[in-house]
Amino acid sequence: MLLITTAVFAQHFGGNPPAIRWQAIELKKTSIIFPQGFDSTGSRVATLLQRIDNLQDSSIGDHRRKLSLILQPLTTVSNGYVALAPFRSEFMLTSPANPFSQGSITWTDQLALHEYRHVEQYSNFNRGLAKVFSILLGQQGQAFANALTVPDWFFEGDAVYQETFLSRQGRGRLPNFYEGYRAIWEAGTHYRYMKLRNGSLVDFVPGHYDLGYQLVAYGRNRYGNNFWKPVTQDAAAMKGLFYPLQRAVRKSTGRSFPEFADSALNKSRSILVAHEAGQRDKQPVVNEENPFTTEAGELLFLKSSYKRVAAFYLRKDGKEEKIRTKDRGLDNYFSYAGGLLVYAAYRPDARWGWKDYSELQLLDIHSGKQKRITRNTRYFSPALSPSSDSIVAVYNDPGAANALDLLDAAGRLLRRLPNTGNYVYAHPAFAGDKIVVAVRNASAQMNLLAIDLHTGVETLLFHWANTVIGYPRFREGSIYFTASTGGVDRIFSCTTDGKGLQQWDNTIADSSRLGQYQPDFHKGALTWMQFSANGQKIIRVPAGSLRPKPVPETALSVSDPLQVAALVSSWNDLSAPGQDTGFAAHRYRKTTRLFQFHSWLPYYEEPEFSFSVMSQNPLNTFQSALSFVYNRNEGYKQFGFSGTYAGWFPWLQAGVNYTIDRRGIFQQREIFWNETELSLGVGVPLNLSRGRSIRNLSGSVKLVYDKTYFHEPEKSQIGNPDYYYLDEEVRFTNQSLQAVQQFNPPFAQTLRLHYRHAIKLFDSEQLLATTNLYFPGLFPNHSIVLNGAGQFRDSTSGIRFTDEMPFARGYNDVNYYRSLKWGVNYALPLFYPDAGLFQIVYLLRVRANVFYDHAYAKDVQLLQSADYQQFRSTGIELLIDSKWWNQLPVSFGIRYSRLLDPDRNGYTGSNRFEFILPVNLIPAGVNSKTPVVQ
Template sequence: MRPFKIPLPYFIFLISSCSFSLTSSAQEFGGNPPSLKWKQINTDTVRVIFPYGQEERAQRAASFIHAMARDSVSALGKKLFKVDVVLQNQTTISNGYVGLGPFRSEFYLTPSLNNFELGSLNWADALTIHEYRHVQQFNNFRNGASKLMGTLFGEEWLAVAINASIPDWFYEGDAVYNETRLSLQGRGRLPLFLNQYPALWNEGKKYSWMKLRNGSLKDFVPSHYPLGYLMVNYGRTKYGPSFWSKVTKEASAFKGLFYPFQKAIKVHAGVDYKTFTRQAFDFYKEIQATVPEQGQVNVLPVNKKYLQNDLFPYQAGDDSLIFLRTTYRHRPAFYVHQVGIPRKIRARDISLDDQFSYRNGKIVYAAYQPAVRWGWRDYSELRVLDIQTGKQKVLTKRTKYFTPDISPDGATVVAVQMTPEGTNALHLLSAIDGKLIRELPNTGHYIFTDPKFINDDQLVSAVRLPDGRMALGRVTLSTGDLDWVTPPTYSVIGYPQVNNDQVYFTASYQGNDDVFSVSLESKEISIITQGGGGYYFVNAKEDSVVYSRFTAEGYRLVKQHLGEKSKPYFLQEDQLPLLRFPVAGTLDRRTGFLQETPATRFSETKYKQATRLLNFHSWRPYYEDPEFRFSLYGNNVLNTLESEWYYLYNQNEKTHALGITETFGGWFPYLSVGTQLTFARQDSVNSQLRQWNQLDTRIGFNIPLNLTSGRMFKFLNFGTNYFLRNEFNTGPNKNNFTTNSFTYLQHFISWSQQVQQARQHIFPRFGYNAQVQHRHAVTKFEGYQFLANGNIYLPGLLQNHSIVLSGIFQQRDTSRALFANRLAGARGFTDYYFSRMWKISVNYHLPLLLPDWGIGNIVYIQRVRGNGFYDLQRVFSNNKLLSRDLRSTGAEFFFDTKWWNQYELTFGFRINHLLEDDLLLQRRAGDNWFEIILPVAIIPR
């Protein structure tokens, strides 16, 4: 919920506030260029801020938000606070969030083309009914102690309080329930979403509640989204529509200081928290159907050591399979399987989607490519990989193409184009150079997904209609004509694959994602699988099909012979899918909300980027010995200005200070300025008391560049800061001292490059980073400090082991130590500060245990890991003629934990073994001593 001043691709590593998709998000600082112009719809309920050209989506969002604000049937309370909603249309990421500090929401408007994960509703509409539910949560959780924290310290501490009192599963479960209640779809009706817990139950996985809350680094554990939906839906089913409003009101007020949510459950459900969750799971277990035997054969052995997913199999001939493999221990890569162990073809480039197509020895897929400077702007580019040579070429650049396929003759690629304006079209491209051959017409304003060639003049595609229904459509390339192969329904369908006259595909017609086939000539539908966890990415050849089956051990490649297992299936137009589990409260007839809400036309005005630049949202104290600090924090809604105004008290010097720092990210460079006025400093000079006030001022710039491409995350940042210090003498002796002022410059450059990390990787399997900084006086004094450091990451003996080589060099002026020491010494020694120093370190990191164990819903241990290290530091005399080595070795042990099922903290301890004497601390070579390693900041500034 706090703003992060980082490039957007770091969303892969961060936990966001309330986000819509399964991908985490971050509040991007300075992510849009100044050339992007904005408009607004400003009402008493919401301010929708949007780029020019997004008027219709903004109007629909405002209409739905006003209608939801009036809806009292399933409300969490009656409190209403106005919120800012920003529509972001430049990114290819499909997401959304609501955050406090400041109170705002952002919608990432490019829809996901994975029909089974997020459904087929209009994406902006689905975002609205999901994200505004989070707004209603934040509005109505301002009670009791939570409200007091918000009043005393602002929105960030309000967020801390309500997150401590209400579990994350409720936030997302309640929002998913809302999207299900207010539409004919929503994830509460999607089998892929609902099958996750039945997959665990069917395979006898009996995980503890804390493991279900916190996840695992080895086993598949559903996220808090499906967990929350099952709990919320059960609570409403058994205890009525007002149950959760009562529970959350008392919990957010901290009625019962410890475990307030659990206590509120006990009060209003009449059973304790553990019983409530057990009864909820039992409720769904009794509903789920048994799975019949379907004659399926696993193609590859099941991996029991860690989660492994084998996706999008293609039968390439002679019993060979091409597929994508992702695991908790390996980076995503393409594999070919013939006999024995699958052979790796190549690691996949960084991608947002696992989809790829294969034909005639070539793989085509879409890869993620961010813009160099602007974090809200990124692209989806096409790559073509030759499986024989392992060589890959970039087919398109700076495009937004998705779900490509290669024509039978290999000359053409078809891909779905999504534009920032929200239009969707099928593009035919040259497979040689990626040039556009033809754009197929889309007069129905459809969204095409997963196109597949039937022949050189026809293709079949899953099609989303504007009202959220889906069908398979056949497109004639020469004419652009579209005819339906299956009737439109609210069931999701996708992943078609053509074999002779038959199109094989996955659909949720029966409440499960099953494999079907349809004849292109007669349009008769047959069902091939029936129940049992979901079947995806079907590929047919001769008399058998291969597909990925969703299980508790990951997606398994399964082969099934056709024949008696295929049965006719009769599908009617507008047929509603069967429900896996009943949805509470659907009798209130709100499933037509999206269609029945009248369109209100709101007035639109220009929104200037300088609007409310100073937007203070939080204020709080911070203490780090010897300084006490009280700060006001601010961010404007477009997140281009970050502010901190503060008071500072130094208890050692007994001084007071006032300061301001501002960082502006709305232009190509970040611009920063800061000033601090310190009062009543004093010192004794030649037996006289000198008193003065000190004004420190800084101005600078830096340019953060995201050069990520291919399989590497790459970031470059460089800049300069100018510092000015003025000292103003005060007190009775002020005329006895000269006024002191001086300036200095700081220049820096940093570079980092690394491959993607799998879930179990402690550090990347390959990567490096380097930073260089030079500070030097400009006026008054002579002095400088040069600092260079870097790290190299290499693979260890096993896939989840890491070797880290580190080095740092520092040199300063010998006449005056004008700048503070920035070199951390060899572990186990005092930090020395000589005119020249360097240090090298060798580290070997490895996991020791993956316990997945916790106690009392307080602390959960995901991983215990170790590190063996060797440090060599060398310090030099001022004339550089003498030097001394400081060497140490030892071991470190780290515990990767979650506290209160939400907050990730790593702590540990270190055993140091000195190989040299430490003269300052009187430690001798051979001594061993023990250190506790704590997080740098448990509560960030």
């Protein structure tokens, strides 16, 4: 469970090319590290962090911990995080393509306001028993303790509150932020707290950001701005070992936590929802997005569900036709014209995890054929011209101003439109001889901009407003778009010069406060996407139901949907434009704090006790560990160090172990010796993912040197022999995309080859080959998995390498001279409980796997036969996908194996039961076992 909380942040180990030159700005408690050329961004972040600190806000506590903050400009992903083990943060600088998801605040400002709240949280949650965990385990111990006691909804809800309170917008002021809860409440759906807390694999449940903000805002609005400080401090300190946060809420309010949560959500519901429709029609969750009406009157849209990945569809007369599965992308936006469809697809760099691309794909909706028309680009929100011979797209590079690029249908750049206002663009569209695009200025205000393609003249259609505008689309002489008004998102239209502003009300909108997005107008009918309790749905309203009404420009405005008093009365607009404090940047050496020990892990697995101390430098290019191992059987003590440097290509790996007092039997007497093991290796990790496939290829070669030191008289008889061996491994995986309910990919292939062989003193060698092939079952969430494996070693005396053979299930595995195995599995879901136990464990799904394994083994010594012996078994595995402490995902279960052949390793009985635990639940320790010399 310790690993669960930190493993997600290790995925970009060594993710930046070595050519980057780093700089840093040093604040009292923060080192802001960024590539050369991003001084202004680093200075802006430093200014905001200093402004936050100057507020001396103690609503969560006033302690601040020293932090390393790295700015990452090469990824197209818009995100940020703060993590323990080690304590660090990373900002991904590419701004989101869709303004409705995050609002119009400058992206780096929002990251600073939001993520720095996590810094404040972690700095003040190291107390009580959490402090004891941090003493025992380091930062990893605090991460574990905080995950058990402070729910993720508080971490994120409190951070959303800060970004909202300290700016003129923030997600707490955005109508789109509440669409999930509005949808389920308008349908008359009222989920219990544990379901809202843990989610569901069957029903649509809004996320923990949405839940957390409502609970945090209600607590501060009802009980004061300092309400959460004693609550979270008691929870982090584990006062009341079970349910500490719930106990702290009761202590501060005199009400039980369920009563508190119900009151908070009831308050939100009374404000956000105009009416409730009663019991909703319980249907599977299906999402329909981005409607376009084709020339033939067909509805073109993107569709996905919990059982199916996103794909493009055509619908006419109630019949649907699938065109093609969509490539992996950062959003689901696309454009259509003249039988062609264009969208942006995500592709990672083959080597560097912090570098990736957003490339344009052109799809023929009639033939289903698709081609990639740009390579190694950063394009977003592309739009086709009516004649489908040209494309306009946003080029988003954090190192330069946003740009609008005009390309031909082959992806060749025709020209780049000048960005005279230094705007951030969203959702450009062709409008006759103009381009219309939603724009955001430095003051976090939005507008629509029309650009004449012939003259280049720019025209702002409205006054700048503190609002969110997007999805403009030119239809039948007018521009249709979505904008916020009065706490909801509605459809508006105007001419290409901004005149004739109208709001499109209708009988459906009159009875609902749900937002209307991605409008399309065709022959008098208006179509849009709208949230529902069963997913996003496409709504089409005929002309007779439409009632457009003229409105003033002041209708385009954001107002706080929840009417939280602290937000309505005033705000501290820290993100307002102004002169950033002049901060001097200095060169940041890549070797800075190369050894930064952050966590330590005692671990016991019979017969070994180990203690490891882990280190990682701020740039995450060097990870290392010091270790001590005591073996109770032999009584030996081992001291070791291992490290991997990933700042170059390939990775460099090295390690040293020194073992004293190894014990064995020689010539019928007990002997002792010491042993030194040195290793040096290289690794090549490649991410070859593209399109609809996720592919990874990695290879490594390690040279290991082992030297033994015997005592007399064995030293005179044997000497102090040394030997070398090579350890070579190749891994390959290729898998298709997975839907929410698919626990296995519909199609996938894995291959592993592991070859170890001595190159001095001994002739020992061992080869392992394994493969798994995944296929769809009889129904969408069923899966067929075929396994194959073989392990072959030498029969000479010398080194005996560790056995890695996945043998037939149920049998006790032995390192045979020759082993072969094939197996077949059929996996299927049984039911989805959506139920919790004692507020600790939440059961999401129960599934089964029926298997048959057929293994062969050959070993004259162990099997007393020169022929292959067979080992067959069949059985069933029952697995439960759950969340523990309402936060940590854990899959566990039980396996029953029926042995069809005798177990030839001294065990009797044909029925075997085993518990199945996840490999990431219990750490495996750091000790790499030295091959046994025989």
